[in-house]
Amino acid sequence: MNFPGEFPDEFGGIEPDTLPRVASVLDRWRFALIAFAILVTVVAVGVLSGSSEDSASENSNPDVVVDTSSVPLITVPLERTLELGMKGDDVLRLQQRLKDLRFDPGPVDGEFGQNTVQAMWAFEKLVMSVSRERATGVVTPSTWAIMQSNLIIKPRRVADSPSHVEIYLPEQVLIVFKKEEPVLITHISSGTGVPWCEEVKIDPGEEGNKTEEQISIGICGEAVTPGGIFYFYNRRTGMRETKLGSLYNPVYFNYNIAVHGAILVPLKPASHGCVRIPMSVARYFPALVAYGDRVYVFDGIKEPEEYGSPIPPFDKPDPNYTTIAASTSLPTTVPTTVVTSTTIATTTTVGSVTTTSAP
Secondary structure, eight states: OOOTTSSTTTTTTOOOOHHHHHHHHHHHTHHHHHHHHHHHHHHHHHHHHHHHHHHHHHHSOTTEEEOTTSOOOOOOOOOSOBOTTOBSHHHHHHHHHHHHTTBOOSSOSSBOOHHHHHHHHHHHHHTSOOOTTTOOOOBOHHHHHHHTSOEEEOOSOOOSSSEEEEEETTTTEEEEEETTEEEEEEEOBOBOOSEEEEEEEEOTTSTTOOSSSOEEEEEEEEOOOOOEEEEOOEEOOSEEEETTEEEEEEEEEETTEEEEEESOOOSSOOBSSSEEEEHHHHTTHHHHOOTTOEEEEEOSSSOHHHHOSOOOOOOEEOTTHHHHHHHHOOOOSOOEEEEOSSOEEEEEEETTEEEEEOO
């Protein structure tokens, strides 16, 4: 770049004025200024990227990707906070969005019921990394903004079966994947991890009952849902009474442990070891999985492969059950008459106690 004054002959010997002298100084520092501008731009981009990544790490699970390269979704702002019991078009949009993301809010009817609450629990825990103790089921405008982004739920494992299930015990969430795409994401409640002793009913055909009638026994066990790799190998239809409790449409993957429907599916672990899912989800869950489908149980301590396929703790008879049952049971035999050579006595058996009285 040439400024007036650099070539006096060309400009008729006119002395350079103040402006050309300033321009000449800037020209000498041109490359330094360009380099400085590039440096500032790179630093700014790095800071913004870091802030974006920090924000994403605080609000999302590493298995959940926000795809910013896709065409943005058509968003509708939320003008109020949604919670249990509310009705309206905004609730309808919420339910439809949950369904699109493969959560199950129940009927898409514009009524914020318990099924929608449980679907939001799963969303908060999986996508927003909210601890299960802090999940609320409430939808704020900021939560709704996250829900409207282009979320992609990725599996943690590529299975050797067409479909597979991943169970995340820390988050208390279950996902059914088909060809690495989620088809169901649901809230669950797994084993409490504590010992228990109870009287249980067992239906015919279930483990512990080889008779053709339902029986009642006292057993003790540990409410553990082991981490590891398993597969679905058995299923039952309807409500079943088993050693681990009442199971609706159970699909078994580790001895007595099954994924099954339950009326009570709280935020905290509450089962004897099974994986509880909402009753509405359990109605169709068996149709989503098949015999041999892999089940990966993540406990947040080790990877499933490190555990292999551990069996759950075996139950044992309750040592106090027989004594308690005998002292409270009703008569079990009909009084009989015993004839001797000298007297006629009536012998009555009540439980394990026998009494004889003279006529």
